[in-house]
Structure formats: C-alpha cells, structure tokens
Amino acid sequence: MQKLAQLSQKLNLTQYVVYIGFLLIFVFFAITLGDDGFLTQRNLVNIALQTAPTTIMAIGLVFVLAAGEIDLSFGSIVAVSALASAVVLGEQPLFFGILAGLGVGVAIGFFNGILVAYLRLPSFLVTLATMGLFAGIARTMTDLRSVPVLNSTFTDLFGSGSLFGVPSLVLWTIGAVALGHFVFRETKFGAHVLATGDNPRAAQVSGIKVPRVRMLVMMVCGACAGLAGLLYAGRLQSARYTLGESDLMTVIAAVIIGGTALNGGKGTIIGALVGSLMMGMLNNGLILMGLSVSDQMIVRGLIILIAVAISLRDVNR
Amino acid sequence: MNSQTVDVPQDVLRLENIHKSFGGVVAIEDFSLDLKAGEIVALVGDNGAGKSTLIKIISGVYTPTTGTISFDGDEVNFKDATQARASGIEVVYQDLALADEQAVYMNMFLGREQTRGPLFQLDRKKMIAETEQLVEDLDVRIPSARTTIRNLSGGQRQGVAIARATHWAKKLVLLDEPTAALGVAETAKVEKLVASLKERDLAVLIISHSLDQVFRLSDRICVLRRGQQIGIRETVKTDKNEIVSMITGV
Ligand SMILES: Nc1ncnc2c1ncn2[C@@H]1O[C@H](COP(=O)(O)OP(=O)(O)OP(=O)(O)O)[C@@H](O)[C@H]1O
Numbered sequence: 001m002q003k004l005a006q007l008s009q010k011l012n013l014t015q016y017v018v019y020i021g022f023l024l025i026f027v028f029f030a031i032t033l034g035d036d037g038f039l040t041q042r043n044l045v046n047i048a049l050q051t052a053p054t055t056i057m058a059i060g061l062v063f064v065l066a067a068g069e070i071d072l073s074f075g076s077i078v079a080v081s082a083l084a085s086a087v088v089l090g091e092q093p094l095f096f097g098i099l100a101g102l103g104v105g106v107a108i109g110f111f112n113g114i115l116v117a118y119l120r121l122p123s124f125l126v127t128l129a130t131m132g133l134f135a136g137i138a139r140t141m142t143d144l145r146s147v148p149v150l151n152s153t154f155t156d157l158f159g160s161g162s163l164f165g166v167p168s169l170v171l172w173t174i175g176a177v178a179l180g181h182f183v184f185r186e187t188k189f190g191a192h193v194l195a196t197g198d199n200p201r202a203a204q205v206s207g208i209k210v211p212r213v214r215m216l217v218m219m220v221c222g223a224c225a226g227l228a229g230l231l232y233a234g235r236l237q238s239a240r241y242t243l244g245e246s247d248l249m250t251v252i253a254a255v256i257i258g259g260t261a262l263n264g265g266k267g268t269i270i271g272a273l274v275g276s277l278m279m280g281m282l283n284n285g286l287i288l289m290g291l292s293v294s295d296q297m298i299v300r301g302l303i304i305l306i307a308v309a310i311s312l313r314d315v316n317r
Numbered sequence: 318m319n320s321q322t323v324d325v326p327q328d329v330l331r332l333e334n335i336h337k338s339f340g341g342v343v344a345i346e347d348f349s350l351d352l353k354a355g356e357i358v359a360l361v362g363d364n365g366a367g368k369s370t371l372i373k374i375i376s377g378v379y380t381p382t383t384g385t386i387s388f389d390g391d392e393v394n395f396k397d398a399t400q401a402r403a404s405g406i407e408v409v410y411q412d413l414a415l416a417d418e419q420a421v422y423m424n425m426f427l428g429r430e431q432t433r434g435p436l437f438q439l440d441r442k443k444m445i446a447e448t449e450q451l452v453e454d455l456d457v458r459i460p461s462a463r464t465t466i467r468n469l470s471g472g473q474r475q476g477v478a479i480a481r482a483t484h485w486a487k488k489l490v491l492l493d494e495p496t497a498a499l500g501v502a503e504t505a506k507v508e509k510l511v512a513s514l515k516e517r518d519l520a521v522l523i524i525s526h527s528l529d530q531v532f533r534l535s536d537r538i539c540v541l542r543r544g545q546q547i548g549i550r551e552t553v554k555t556d557k558n559e560i561v562s563m564i565t566g567v
Pocket residue numbers: 339342343344362363364365366367368369370371411
C-alpha cells in the first residue's frame with residue numbers, strides 16, 4: 001500500500017485515479033467477461049440505469065463534503081422519500097407524488113442543516129443519528145410493507161420511459177450532473193462552498209455566510225437523495241424501506257475516489273459521476289463473474305480500499 | 318504633525334475606553350485611540366499583550382465588552398467582519414485567512430467573486446486578469462494567479478494576503494504582523510507598499526515586533542502591555558529605548 005501510494009505520488013496519479021481506475025476495471029472485465037455478456041449493449045445500458053440513483057446521491061454528497069461536512073443519512077432519506085412519494089401517488093395525482101418525495105428530502109436536509117449549521121453540532125454525529133432515526137421512520141411508515149407504484153406516468157418519468165431512445169434514468173443522470181457541475185463550478189455558491197470547507201474562518205471574515213452555506217449543502221444533499229428515491233420507486237415500480245440502505249459505502253467511495261476531499265475545500269461532480277459509474281461497473285462485473293454475495297463484498301471492499309488509498313495520498317501532505 | 322491647518326482631517330477611527338474580556342480573562346483594558354486618514358499608527362507589545370484582539374475588535378470579529386467605536390464620525394457596532402468590510406476596513410490577519418486549496422485569484426476575490434452573463438457565472442477570466450495585474454503592480458512574485466495557495470511559500474502567501482487587503486481597502490487597513498514570514502527584500506517591498514497607502518489617504522494600524530520597522534513606517538506608536546494601554550508617542554519625538562521600556566515595564 002505504501003509503495004502504491006509512492007508510485008501514485010510520483011506520477012501525480014491522484015487527480016486521474018478515478019479515470020484510470022474506471023479504464024482498468026472496464027478493460028479487465030471486457031477481457032475476462034467478454035464472453036459472459038459484459039460488453040453487450042444491454043448490459044452496459046443496465047449499468048447506466050442502475051447507477052442513476054447513486055450518481056445523484058453522489059452529486060449531493062460532493063457539495064456536503066466540499067463544504068467540510070458529511071451526510072451519512074442520505075440512504076435513509078432515499079427510503080423515506082420513495083415511500084412518501086409512493087403513498088401519496090396511491091391517492092393523489094402525479095405532481096403531488098413528486099412533490100412529496102422531493103419535499104421530504106429537502107425537509108430532512110433542512111432538519112440536518114439546522115442542527116449542523118446553527119447549533120454547530122458535528123455533522124458526522126448529527127447524520128449518524130438521523131440516519132438511524134429516518135431508517136426507523138421508513139420502517140414504521142408502512143409497517144415494513146412495500147408500496148406499489150401504479151401511476152404509469154410516474155414510472156415512465158422516473159423509471160422505464162425514454163425520450164428519443166434515451167432512457168429517462170440516463171436523462172436524469174445527465175441533467176443532474178450538468179446542473180450540479182454548473183452550480184458547483186460556475187456559481188458564487190459553489191465558490192462559497194469550497195471556501196467554507198477549506199477555511200471557514202477565512203470564509204467568514206471574507207463576508208461569506210458560512211452557516212447559510214452549511215445549511216444549503218445539507219438541503220442540496222437531501223434534495224438529491226429525494227430525487228434518488230423517486231428514481232428507485234420509478235424503476236422498481238414500488239417503494240420499500242430497504243431502498244438506499246446499502247448505498248452508503250458505494251456513494252462515499254464513488255465521491256472520494258472521484259477526487260472530492262473528505263475534509264473539505266475540494267470537489268468534483270464529474271469525478272463523482274465517473275466514480276459512481278466505476279462502482280456500478282464493479283458491482284455488475286463481480287456478479288457476472290459468478291462470485292457469491294459475500295465474495296463480492298470482500299473484493300469490492302478491497303478495491304475501494306486501494307482506490308481510496310491512492311486518492312487520499314496527496315503530493316504535498 | 319501639522320495641527321495648525323484649518324481643515325483638520327477627520328478621525329477615520331476613534332476608539333474610546335475599549336474593554337474586552339474573554340470569560341474571566343481581561344484581554345484589553347480601557348483602550349483609546351484616534352486614527353486619521355493618511356496616518357500610520359504602530360501597535361507594539363509583547364506576546365499576549367492584546368494586539369490581535371484589538372484588531373479583531375476593530376474589524377468586527379469580536380465585539381468589545383464595553384467602550385465605543387466610531388468610524389468616519391459615526392458610532393458603529395459591527396456585528397461581524399462583513400459589516401466592517403463593507404465600511405471599507407480591510408485586514409491582514411496574523412493567520413492570513415487564506416483558503417489553502419483554492420487558487421490565488423479566488424482568494425483575492427474571496428466573498429467578492431465577479432460574475433457575468435444572465436446565469437451569473439463566475440468570471441474567472443476577469444478575476445485572473447485583475448489578480449495578475451495586482452500582483453505585478455505589488456511585485457508579489459507568484460508563479461501564476463491560478464496557483465493553489467498551498468503551493469506558495471510563506472512569504473508569497475503573506476504577499477497575497479497583503480495584496481488583497483490593500484487592494485480592497487477604502488478607509489482603513491489593519492495589518493497584524495504583515496512581514497513576519499518575509500525575507501529582507503520582501504519586507505522592504507511591503508514597507509514601501511504600506512507607506513504608499515498614505516498617499517491613498519488610508520489610515521493604517523500595523524502590528525509589528527520589529528522596532529526598526531515601526532520607526533521606519535509609523536507616525537505614532539501605541540504601546541500595550543498585558544492588555545493595558547501604556548501610552549502613545551509621536552515617532553519623531555521618541556526613541557527605541559523609551560518604547561522598549563514601555564513594552565517591558567522596566
Ligand atoms: N478567543 C479568545 N478566548 C480567550 N482568550 C483569548 C482569546 N483571544 C485572545 N485571548 C487572550 O487574550 C490575550 C491577548 O491575546 P492576543 O492574541 O491579542 O495577543 P497578541 O498581542 O496579538 O500576541 P502575539 O504578539 O503573540 O500575537 C492572551 O492572553 C490570549 O490568551
């Protein structure tokens with residue numbers, strides 16, 4: 001691990017690690033699994049569809065991490081949002097279903113944000129607690145039952161539909177990445193997020209409203225998790241308390257490997273997208289290789305460990 | 318020094334009986350000072366005397382426990398650094414207050430980012446061009462405006478912080494040990510820059526541990542010892558021995 005880190009320092013690999021990792025994994029699976037259907041258009045499209053929710057969660061997490069905070073609760077937000085949306089869709093028209101899902105996400109983000117930004121509680125502990133809190137609420141909401149989503153406009157819009165042959169999940173991914181990238185890279189808000197995560201005191205004395213920035217990043221993350229919940233509900237045509245539950249590690253890994261700093265001040269949306277696609281490809285390949293679930297977990301854990309070790313090594317630290 | 322003129326310049330800053338304590342610790346005890354446009358006052362005192370605390374009180378980071386601050390003739394009560402900044406006060410903090418992972422130009426425009434177009438996109442081109450002009454004018458030698466602060470030397474970092482403060486200041490510049498990390502040549506450059514602020518009619522309050530520097534630059538010297546204001550001297554009417562004994566109390 002030390003040698004690997006040194007090598008990566010020498011070649012200044014850190015900023016490209018996600019692209020190199022993506023290519024290496026792709027080539028590896030293309031060679032070893034070429035005959036098992038890895039390269040078929042169907043499989044590749046499937047990877048893109050499966051990663052849509054994680055990519056969107058990753059976008060939200062980039063904002064949070066870049067601002068020097070963390071959100072562990074987004075997985076629970078996904079479940080609560082998806083359930084809220086599914087329940088409302090059972091009785092109300094489309095618009096209210098969407099509103100319920102997104103609104104719940106933003107509201108939980110707001111709740112996290114108040115505690116983190118204005119009461120100055122550490123976001124790690126706040127969201128560790130709200131992760132449990134909302135996971136519990138997701139379970140009680142429908143007594144562990146899954147809720148079917150029968151509204152076909154909804155399932156087209158957030159699941160199986162397509163526009164000019166492009167699946168709607170891919171369109172959502174492209175749209176969210178484009179918007180996220182624009183806001184993060186091109187606006188004052190993005191600059192303030194980075195400054196806040198980098199040196200909050202410097203940001204504060206420079207006139208940046210640091211608490212407001214912290215509040216907003218938690219809300220952005222909640223909104224992204226809410227949208228991810230809608231995409232899960234749309235694709236699976238049902239909502240269940242388990243949605244998003246197992247995405248925590250995948251999303252954090254995607255974002256960190258993508259080049260966002262765990263301690264703030266640095267982030268990239270495009271890197272997070274590629275990181276998320278890489279994680280999706282990894283999951284897909286390991287399944288096609290016929291590994292058992294436990295072996296998949298072990299291999300995935302090891303690969304994440306290597307990638308994170310390389311990403312976190314910085315030339316000047 | 319010439320107080321005979323009819324048109325006496327108005328005090329930019331007036332501190333009256335400022336007192337500041339942190340919990341039980343008294344950091345500043347009964348401090349008063351007037352600062353005129355175009356005047357450089359040096360604030361000296363040993364470590365922990367309360368110099369940085371005083372600067373932070375003026376710049377709105379701390380509010381005084383008691384006492385009044387007048388700025389441009391009006392009593393002010395800055396709630397935070399943003400308000401002080403909006404009134405034309407700029408600060409070079411002892412820790413420089415730079416965002417290390419961001420580029421030089423983003424630090425130069427921290428909290429003042431320029432935007433363009435209907436979507437209010439960051440105007441990086443403009444910010445980079447202005448920053449390059451600025452560092453060239455001030456002769457701050459940095460590789461480029463796009464360099465990350467983390468990759469600069471201590472002196473270059475200090476140069477960026479000073480360039481930022483002097484560029485944006487409208488009324489008053491507060492400098493907390495601005496040459497602490499600088500070499501001989503760089504120190505000379507900063508001193509020239511500080512002296513030039515006089516021509517822009519800015520008031521300057523500078524903290525320094527170098528008495529040579531203080532005597533080269535200042536019009537008046539104000540001495541603090543353990544939070545107490547020992548006295549204010551006109552630089553031309555005092556000497557190092559007197560200032561040293563005021564600082565140390567012997
Ligand atoms: N936020 C704070 N909370 C409690 N005590 C403080 C705080 N800030 C400063 N002090 C105390 O106030 C006193 C003055 O500190 P200050 O930083 O103003 O000194 P200074 O004159 O700038 O010293 P130096 O030359 O070392 O920079 C010190 O005793 C310090 O411990």
